[in-house]
Amino acid sequence: MEFFQTTEATTGEARVFNALREAFRQDEGLCFLRYPFFETRGRFRHEPDILMLHRDLGLLIIEVKDLQARHVSRMEGHTWHMADWHKGIEEPYAQAEAQIWSALKRFNSVPLLHDRLKHHALVALPNVPRAEWAAKGFTLLPCNPAILHKDELGPVTLRRRLGDFAGTAGRSRLTNEEWQKARAVLGFGTVIEQIQKRGGFAGTAARVAASETRIAALDLEQVSIGVEIPPGPQRIRGIAGSGKTMLLAIKAARMHLAHPDWDIAFTFNTKSLYQVIQSYITELCRYLGDSEPNWRKLRVMHAWGGRTTGPGLYYVTAQAMGRKARTSNDFKGTTISENLAVACRELLELGRVPELFDAVLVDEGQDLLSDFYRLAYAVLKAPKRLIWAYDEAQSLDHLTIPTSENLFGRGPDGKLLVDVAGQYPGGIYKSRIMRRCYRTPRQILLAAHAVGMGLLRPEGPVQAITTKSGWQDIGYSVETGGFASPGAEVVLVRSMANSGHPLDSLPMPRRPLLRSQGFADREAEFEACARCVQEQVRTGVRAEQIMVVHLGFKDELQRLAGRLSEAGVVVHSTEENPREFRRAGAVTVTGVHRAKGNESRVVFVTGLDCVERVEGEVVNRNHLFVALTRSRQECIVSGVSTRSRRLLHELETLHRMGDRVVFLAPDPKRLKRSLEDEPSPGVPSDPPRPQESPVRASVADDERFRTHLPLYDVRAAAGPWGAGRVVEQEVDGWVDATAIGALSTDMFAVRVAGKSMEPQIADGSIAVFRHLRDSVPEGKIVLVQQLQADHESVAVVVKRLARSVSGYRLESLNPLYSPLAFDPFSEKEPVRLLGVYLGVVPPARS
Known part of the structure; x- marks a missing residue:
């Protein structure tokens, strides 16, 4: 099951959310802390505290209340009368029930899912044991709702309790097709499909539009970015x-x-x-x-x-x-x-x-x-x-x-x-x-990146990415070769995992999706463009789903629009109305600046020679990249032959290469622009130095690995090599780590001593790590165990694992400390990786 925290959580919400994660992580489903399905009550809108879609249990909405039993003085129906509380009345079950019906409305709007989902509304009281609630007589009331108590958040008990609730729904398990449709609802597939229908897909484009709802639902990372x-x-x-x-x-x-x-x-x-x-x-x-x-x-x-x-x-x-x-x-x-x-x-x-x-x-x-x-x-x-x-x-x-x-x-x-x-x-x-592209088919995107950077230029690229990790950041992988030696051959491929377009999963069409052609002069080019546009409309493409992007000057753009009109094509020019890009029944004719951010099923790119005049400039290559990537299905590129030979040759060579690009590693010093990104966003930054300890000597069982992590008395030496204390495998307390996010049993905390990782990890910080499995977390901060000179004792240190020319090295963030060569694959290596850094525990509040 995938878990997504979309906003800041209260202590109680974090406790319940972490408990669900611990109990259901191996199951099939999605769980959100605050999914934005809103139901309106009075003047206010409310979204579920926790929404869980489970393949077997169905849809569950959980309303979390951080109250103590003493705060509820009496219950009348679903109304709770409160004492010493910020509100006089609470109605948590009524709120959860309203939210379940609000959410079901979205699911039931999909014909295949109508009345198919099991569903249940729950209240969670993570601070109230069941016995304490029963002692007040609330469990005997006929209106007592389904409640998860503090002592029911352990994995086994929690699974049993939710299974009991869902077992009363009387509906069978969702089929594969139903399950994909249900996921699509949470993946905004329904609303995206609605937007696309209004966008004018027709004819053979129907298979593209019909597939995109499924794709949107599967990309859970995109969903989490959108709702947070x-x-x-x-x-x-x-x-x-x-x-x-x-x-x-x-x-x-x-x-x-x-x-x-x-x-x-x-x-x-x-x-x-x-x-x-x-x-x-x-x-x-x-x-x-x-x-x-x-x-x-x-x-x-x-x-x-x-x-x-x-x-x-x-x-x-x-x-x-x-x-x-x-x-x-x-x-x-x-x-x-x-x-x-x-x-x-x-x-x-x-x-x-x-x-x-x-x-x-x-x-x-x-x-x-x-x-x-x-x-x-x-x-x-x-x-x-x-x-x-x-x-x-x-x-x-x-x-x-x-x-x-x-x-x-x-x-x-x-x-x-x-x-x-x-x-x-x-x-x-x-x-x-x-990294994942939905709009443009892989064949077109691959060519657009290659020609946009000038990877096939005899003189070398004008701009480029010069590391394997940099290419991975935009969804590519280096199949062979590397960037250490300028001039070495590099083979680049784009994985299917990062190709979200429906056509990418279908057999390669007989006619290439990206085609290029040269003409004797501009008039011949515009004449051919007009004929091709007419042919697209005759084959079932709606006019508003065709875009013509001209790379030349405005006067030529006007001539192009006029030539299309003379051929009987209804034209909408963005020069006339810059706030309206598309008009029903009309082909959009535009320059590249106004095309950016928009898209069409079929895109014609004219005036290729206007880019070639200054093809060695980054901005002009970018113009071509933008024009190509407006396409949702087909792209036809043209220019005057005698002035477009270089770019036409690059496009033809890319077509012959198929699903990969072969080029020579550039010399970074000769690039006009490097496209390398900032340091990895997965490494937390500059935490405040703790001023008081958030550590407790012991915690209850239901808090372990849900709100608190074990603190080992290791005192990782973030300092000179060999200065770390000898490892002592004893728990030195439990630290509140809810600020890190969802916790699990493979996480632990250590206290860092030393200044080699400053300013990112301050001396005295309590750092949280996850036990390493088999991977080598290149570029990440890691906890490592170092064999000392006596070959008997060991010290634990915190360093960043970086790639070097000869392999790997462990380096400090503070430049005053020297790096150490490291081979993670050698059995004789005196340094062993223990965990990957997740963050620093903030100081306890006074």
Whole structure:
């Protein structure tokens, strides 16, 4: 079973959630702490504390109350009268029951699932033993609901109790097809399918649209990214077609429904995205909360704002500061992004920027410069929920990659001003990577990355990733070769696991999905494009699902639109209405800037020679990458032959290579841009140094490995080699580790002594680790056991495991300490891996 904590949890919620994880981890199902199915009671919307979908037990909603038995004075029906409590009345069972019916409405809307799910509403009292509840006489009342008590959270008892509840439902186990449909409901498959139907799929595209609901439900990592609300900044790096805009829309809708009083801004760079984003959020609010979005509180706005775009984030901030908003014409920068950055810098230099928003979500983050991000951060109220999504390969105007260091810089102490490494308490990651592509078939995506970076250029790539881990971050694997020696052959493949498009699982079609052709001149190219568009419409493709992207100047774009119209094709030009990208019954004709963020089933890319004129420049290669990756099924590329020979040859070579790319490892010094990412987001960062101990000498059995972990008296020496204390396998207490997230029996804690891992792990910190299995966690912080010089005693140390030219090395974060060569596969190695680092336990609250 997969478990997802989507927001901060109370102590009781964490205890119940961890107990479910311990008891059902081997079962088939999904369990969410706060899944955003909202039911409305009075003026408030409520979402389930815990929602569990189990293959055998069905759907369970659990309402958790952190109360003691003394807080409930009497019960009348399902109304609990409270004493010494923050509310006079509680109705936990009625609330859980309302939520179960609200959730069932979504499942029952799927014909195959109508009235098929077992379901049960429960109340959990993780602080109240069953005997104490019974002593008050509550178990004798006819209205006593199904309750999980403190002493019923052990794995065996908990499984039996939930089995007893579900056993009364009288429905059989879900079939495989029913189970996939049920998962799709929680994977937003139903609402995504609805959006796609309105998008105009028809003819042979029906098999694509019909498959995508199943795909969406299976990608649980995407679901967890979408529904989680981080308590601070979060960075989302995703390849083209991975669903960044949809996931930001899910986040925005979820925050809006859960916190209707919040002021939320969803901002972006491409004007034509207004229509897409507003439609996504509208459908999501209807699906999750049976309500329409309040656009006064959830504002979809352009990054800049202006006459054709309406209010933007910069424009609204300038107004709030009593300043006249500037326009791009007021500046002399070479790009709109640079002009916007100057405008934002002016406001920042004035100081006293008002805090206008509770959350700001930024789509197309690669197209916005650091001064815009700093302004967006400044207008946020604490805890500064700035969430930005980007794909550096789609940057059309500049080469800055929106990492936290590039955007916000470092303070005088050298620390990042906005740190997005590690996790927040509860387990929500500050950075996320989306490797799986849904929009573009693998054949097209592979070629787009290769030609976008220039991997086949005789002179070498213009931009590239130069590590195996870097390629893995965007969903590729290096089949053979490496990057240690420039000029060495590298074979790159894209795995099926990261290829979410339905066509990727089907036999290769007879006609390639990506085709290229050269013509004698532009008129011949436009004439051929018009004929091909007509042919697509005749074969059943709806006109609004065809996009023509021209890579040349606006005057040629107008000529292209005119030629299509002369051929009888109904045309919608984005130059005429930049806020509307698509119109029913019309083929969209657009430049690459307004195409970005949008998609169509069939994409024609014209003017390839306009890129070849300056093919050695990163931005121009990125233009081609963006154009290619707008395609959901087919992409036809063309240009003037005599001026497109190099790029046509690259595309033809990629076609012959099939499902892999063979190229020569680049020399990093010769690249115009490196696409390497920030340090791994899986490594938590800069925890505060403990000031008082959160350790207890002993805890109850039901707290062990659910809320507390054993602390071993190892005192891992995060210092010079050989300075660690000899290992003593004795438990030195139990530490409250709920801040780490869901706990398990393969986790433990040790106290770190020394400064070699500072600033990330402070001297005296209590660090949590998970026992290593068979893998070698390259790039991670690990706990290792070192054989001492006497070959009898051992010391335990904390280091980072890094790849070196000759193998591996164990290194410190503090540069004052030297690394050590290490071979994890050698039986004679005096150093043994014990565990991988998960985080630091925060100090106990006073």
